[in-house]
Amino acid sequence: MAVASKRIRRRIGDILQIDLGDGQHCYAQVSGEPVMVFFDGIFTEAILIDDIPTLPVAFRLSVSNFAVTRGVWPVIGSRPLTPENAEEPFFYKQDDRGRLFLYHSSFASQNYERPASLADCIGLECAAVWDPEHVIDRLRDHALGKPNRWVESLKVKAPSIPG
Numbered sequence: 001m002a003v004a005s006k007r008i009r010r011r012i013g014d015i016l017q018i019d020l021g022d023g024q025h026c027y028a029q030v031s032g033e034p035v036m037v038f039f040d041g042i043f044t045e046a047i048l049i050d051d052i053p054t055l056p057v058a059f060r061l062s063v064s065n066f067a068v069t070r071g072v073w074p075v076i077g078s079r080p081l082t083p084e085n086a087e088e089p090f091f092y093k094q095d096d097r098g099r100l101f102l103y104h105s106s107f108a109s110q111n112y113e114r115p116a117s118l119a120d121c122i123g124l125e126c127a128a129v130w131d132p133e134h135v136i137d138r139l140r141d142h143a144l145g146k147p148n149r150w151v152e153s154l155k156v157k158a159p160s161i162p163g
Helices: 049-054 105-110 132-144 149-154
Strands: 014-021 024-030 035-039 057-063 075-078 091-094 100-103 113-115
Touching: 014 049, 014 132, 024 049, 057 132, 105 113, 132 149
Parallel strands: none
Antiparallel strands: 014 024, 014 075, 024 035, 035 057, 091 100, 100 113
């Protein structure tokens, strides 16, 4: 009889090691549900766990829980989030009619979103839940300084914004 593998709980502060292949890895830290902070840098050797939360941030995304709960990205420890990384980021959404919205828990009474202008959305990530393999593609592209196809596909479609 097969034994079910134990699910891992996702906990704020957990530090994850993300295998990029070819002996390379990078690090992330679990922030508020479902956000994770991805740190800049590709590593071939382990670094001190206390140093990881102080690395520069590459980006913050919402990620499917199974990246942690199924052990896709192993938890290698836990440390407190820095104040900056503990802050919930704002995201943007664009509906099928081209309208823009900011997405954040401070808009909970409005279904977590409020109308936004294009200027409001500049520099924000799209409100999307990423699968681990797409995040790995993005991390590799980020390290190489090249555009990422998933980021490009999620960009604001400016011509469709109602005017």
